[in-house]
Amino acid sequence: MTFDPHFDFAWLGPLYLVAVAWPLTVIDIRERRLPNRLTLPVFPITILGQVFAVLxxxxxxxMFTSLLISxxxxxxxLALNRFAGLGMGDVKLIAGITLALAWFNPFLPAVAILVAFVAAGAASLVLLALRKxxxxxxIALGPYLLLGFLVALTFQAIP
Incomplete structure (x- = not known):
């Protein structure tokens, strides 16, 4: 086996999201918000990584596909924000997760969002059953979006 010094710069966005997943989860559970200082950097970091990968x-x-899907x-x-009460932090996180994942496979964002909404729905049912x-x-949706992201990223990493 030989060492390949080539770093796939397209991983910069997903690595950033992994790095901020825990702080975002804690903040969203405690304060019901996803701060811009943690959600917005995913866009330039991901785009920069994808530009380097293309170069x-x-x-x-x-890159075009990931931008379009995002x-x-x-x-x-945003429509869900306007008509169904989805928070703007969740809107930005969904777009950032989609941008980071769609580079690897255009269906990965759908996996992430599906896992997120199924997990959030299941957790809500448990909380209702326990009368909590x-x-x-x-509910704080950010932790479930990040769970979906991590599950989809794991699928991507499996050869």
Whole structure:
């Protein structure tokens, strides 16, 4: 086995999200917010990493695809913000997760979001059954979005 010194710069965005997953989770559970200082850097970091990856020979179409899918996810999440009460921090996190994951596989963001909403729904049902919450209450969605991201990222990392 030989050592490959080539670093895949497209991993910068996902690595950033892994690094801020715990602080975002704690803040969202405690304060019900996802601060811009932690959510917004994913965009320039991910785009910069993808630009470097393209400059080093990766397909530029992958970057275009991830930008397009992220814009679509942002639009859908923004509609959910306007009409269904999704928080703006969640909207930005969904767009950032989508941007970081779609580079590797355009279906990974769907896996992440599906896992997030199934886990959040299951947790809500458990809380309702234990009478720890009521119908109509809100939950911190950020931790579930990050769980979905980590699950999807794990699928990506499995050869």
């Amino acid at each position: 080093l020979g990766d397909d530029a179409g992958r 814009a679509l996810a942002f639009a859908v999440a 919450t009521r119908m109509g209450s809100s």
